Each structure stands twice: as C-alpha cells, then as structure tokens.
Amino acid sequence: xxxxxxxxxxxxxxxxxxxxxxxxxxxxxxxxxxxxxxxxxxxxxxxxxxxxxxxxxxxxxxxxxxxxxxxxxxxxxxxxxxxxxxxxxxxxxxxxxxxxxxxxxxxxxxxxxxxxxxxxxxxxxxxxxxxxxxxxxxxxxxxxxxxxxxxxxxxxxxxxxxxxxxxxxxxxxxxxxxxxxxxxxxxxxxxxxxxxxxxxxxxxxxxxxxxxxxxxxxxxxxxxxxxxxxxxxxx
Amino acid sequence: xxxxxxxxxxxxxxxxxxxxxxxxxxxxxxxxxxxxxxxxxxxxxxxxxxxxxxxxxxxxxxxxxxxxxxxxxxxxxxxxxxxxxxxxxxxxxxxxxxxxxxxxxxxxxxxxxxxxxxxxxxxxxxxxxxxxxxxxxxxx
Numbered sequence: 610x611x612x613x614x615x616x617x618x619x620x621x622x623x624x625x626x627x628x629x630x631x632x633x634x635x636x637x638x639x640x641x642x643x644x645x646x647x648x649x650x651x652x653x654x655x656x657x658x659x660x661x662x663x664x665x666x667x668x669x670x671x672x673x674x675x676x677x678x679x680x681x682x683x684x685x686x687x688x689x690x691x692x693x694x695x696x697x698x699x700x701x702x703x704x705x706x707x708x709x710x711x712x713x714x715x716x717x718x719x720x721x722x723x724x725x726x727x728x729x730x731x732x733x734x735x736x737x738x739x740x741x742x743x744x745x746x747x748x749x750x751x752x753x754x755x756x757x758x759x760x761x762x763x764x765x766x767x768x769x770x771x772x773x774x775x776x777x778x779x780x781x782x783x784x785x786x787x788x789x790x791x792x793x794x795x796x797x798x799x800x801x802x803x804x805x806x807x808x809x810x811x812x813x814x815x816x817x818x819x820x821x822x823x824x825x826x827x828x829x830x831x832x833x834x835x836x837x838x839x840x841x842x843x844x
Numbered sequence: 845x846x847x848x849x850x851x852x853x854x855x856x857x858x859x860x861x862x863x864x865x866x867x868x869x870x871x872x873x874x875x876x877x878x879x880x881x882x883x884x885x886x887x888x889x890x891x892x893x894x895x896x897x898x899x900x901x902x903x904x905x906x907x908x909x910x911x912x913x914x915x916x917x918x919x920x921x922x923x924x925x926x927x928x929x930x931x932x933x934x935x936x937x938x939x940x941x942x943x944x945x946x947x948x949x950x951x952x953x954x955x956x957x958x959x960x961x962x963x964x965x966x967x968x969x970x971x972x973x974x975x976x977x978x979x980x981x982x983x984x
Contacts, residue, residue, distance in 0.1 A: 650973030650974070650975075651973065651974070652971055652972070652973070652974075653972055653973065653974040653976070653977035654939060654941075654967065655938075655939065655967070658938075659971060662971070684857065687853065687857050688850060688853050688854045688857060689850060722937070722938050723937060723938060723939050723965060723967060724937055724939070724964045724965050724966070724967070725936065725937030725938075725940075725962070725963060725964045725965055726962070726964055729881065729964070730881070731881035732879050732880075732881065769857070769860075769861055770861075770864055772861070773861075773864060773865045773868055777872075785876075785879050785880045785881070786880045786881055786882055786883075786884070786902060787880075787881050788881050788882075788902075788947055788964060788966055790966065790967055790968055790969045791968075791969045792969065793969040793970070793971060801968075801969045801970045801971065802970075802971040802972075803971060803972035803973060803976055805973060806971050806972070806973075
C-alpha cells in the first residue's frame with residue numbers, strides 16, 4: 610500500500626511504476642493491434658468492418674468500469690471523509706471520459722455502414738451519452754468552485770447519482786427494443802463471439818486498461834505535486 | 845468499529861441513493877412507451893388508433909419476401925406472429941438481408957402497410973469467421 614504520509618516516497622514510487630506501465634502498454638497495444646487488424650478473421654456478415662469492435666467494445670467497458678469505480682470511491686469519500694479516495698477518484702475521471710467519447714464516436718462510424726445511420730436515439734446509445742454528460746459534470750464540478758471541501762461533496766454526489774445509469778446502460782438492450790444488438794460477451798450465458806475474435810478483444814481491453822492506469826498515475830502525481838506546493842507534507 | 849457519525853452518514857447516503865434510484869426507475873417505467881426504439885408488427889396490429897406521425901417498426905425480414913423494381917423495394921417485416929408490408933424508395937444498409945433484423949421508419953397507411961422513409965439494419969450478437977458460419981450451416 611502507498612505510504613501517503615511521505616509524499617516524496619510516494620511520488621518516487623509512482624514515477625517508477627509509470628515507466629513500467631508505459632512500456633507494458635506499448636507492448637500490449639502492439640500485440641493487440643496486430644491480432645485485431647491482421648491475425649483475426651473477418652466476420653461472416655460484416656467482413657472487415659467488424660474490426661471496429663476491437664476499439665469500440667473495450668472503450669465502452671473501460672468507461673463503464675471507471676465510472677463505477679469513481680462511484681464506489683465516492684461512497685467512501687462521503688462516508689469516511691477519506692481525502693486520498695477523492696484524489697484517486699478525481700484522477701480517474703479524464704481517461705474514463707476519453708474512452709466514453711471513443712466508444713460513442715467509433716459506434717457512430719460503425720453504425721453508418723452496418724445499420725445505415727450515424728445516430729439513433731435508442732436506449733443504449735442515449736444512456737451512453739448520458740454517461741458522457743455525467744463524466745463532464747463530474748470533471749467540471751472540481752473546477753467550478755475554489756472551495757475544495759465543497760467540490761469533494763458535489764462531485765461525489767454526482768458520481769453516486771450517475772451510478773444509477775450504469776445498470777441502465779448494461780441492461781438497456783435486454784429491457785427495451787433497441788437498435789443496438791444485445792451483449793455478445795456474457796458471464797452467465799454463452800458468449801456469441803467466436804474465440805478467434807475474442808482473443809484480440811481481450812488484449813485490446815488489457816491495453817486500454819493499462820492506458821487508463823497510465824493516465825491515472827500521471828494525474829495522481831499532479832495532484833500530489835499540487836499538495837506539495839501548498840506546503841503540506843501530508844494529506 | 846466505526847463511530848456513530850460514520851454509520852449515520854452511511855445510512856443517510858444510502859437512503860439518498862436508493863430513493864433517487866427508485867424515482868428514476870418509476871419515471872422510466874412510466875415512459876416505457878417512449879424508451880423503446882421500435883414497435884413490433886403485433887403491437888402495430890393492436891394499436892387502438894392510427895397515428896399520422898412517423899413511427900418505427902422492427903422485426904425480421906420475412907424469408908423470400910423482398911421484391912425490388914426500378915424505384916422501389918418491397919418486403920415484409922415479421923415477428924413470427926404478425927406481418928407488416930413495407931415499401932421503400934432509396935438505398936438499404938449493407939446488413940439488410942432476408943431472415944435478419946430490420947427497423948423501418950416511416951408512416952403507417954393502415955395496420956399492415958408502412959411507407960418507409962428510412963431503413964435501418966439491426967444486426968444480431970453473433971460474430972464468427974465465414975468458415976465457421978459455413979460449418980454451422982452444414983450441420984443444420
């Protein structure tokens with residue numbers, strides 16, 4: 610566990626970890642892209658346009674995962690008044706928003722040739738857009754006020770309310786008739802993606818997760834520097 | 845283990861979360877009609893009155909029902925209980941195919957005929973290489 614009573618010590622560890630994560634990210638991304646673009650087969654119906662899936666699906670998973678994590682941390686922030694949790698949650702948000710936008714944009718690009726439309730106001734796509742708005746509100750809530758204690762409270766409440774949207778996104782395709790197809794990768798039911806396509810999907814997910822971790826470490830480091838500059842040597 | 849204040853805060857925040865979740869659930873439940881992206885042919889058949897507004901109908905393209913001429917494409921949307929005839933002028937998306945999912949947006953002329961202004965293909969959750977699809981077909 611990080612020893613956050615000694616900032617210099619923590620920052621030294623983060624910097625070393627950051628280099629390691631960066632190297633690992635590059636390696637996993639290259640393997641993932643090679644698998645996704647060259648080794649994996651084309652789809653029986655969509656032929657090559659199926660390859661957008663290897664960016665679209667991992668981005669959507671990561672953005673949902675990060676938001677859930679921020680929400681869970683926010684419960685901790687409000688209940689236990691843990692300052693470190695609020696730094697972690699704040700540092701997680703940017704990469705979550707980034708992957709949310711990537712999921713929306715790649716979905717749009719994918720939808721045009723396959724469905725025949727750039728955008729549809731169906732439940733899945735609309736709730737995903739709502740998640741992006743929640744991310745924006747969350748990030749802005751840290752900036753609109755100079756009062757740090759207030760920002761912590763407001764942002765945590767936004768994250769907790771936004772958590773309600775997460776199961777709506779997940780189950781929207783089962784609860785209502787949507788243009789978006791149901792989930793292909795399932796824990797309880799059979800997975801309907803052929804194993805040769807599942808491999809690049811898993812590797813790309815790992816690559817994106819590593820990228821999120823990298824951005825998180827950089828943001829977290831910045832937050833620690835800010836605290837140090839304020840002349841505090843502990844949280 | 846935890847202080848009284850922490851327990852009180854936990855209870856309070858949980859209560860706020862649950863009540864908001866319940867409120868949103870009830871709102872969505874009430875708006876169910878508008879949350880669905882399209883209606884099925886059966887729902888169209890059971891409509892009490894025909895709306896002149898634009899409407900979306902979804903289902904499967906009935907096998908060997910696609911007929912094309914110079915300007916128009918005609919096909920039947922089915923949910924395997926009821927059918928709905930669709931006519932459309934324009935180009936259809938890549939994944940439009942018989943036996944596959946489709947959503948047609950347009951105006952109802954009567955309970956079994958839709959004049960579409962837009963055709964969307966709805967694809968399923970199956971992804972596989974062509975040879976696996978061939979092998980599966982062979983088994984059936």
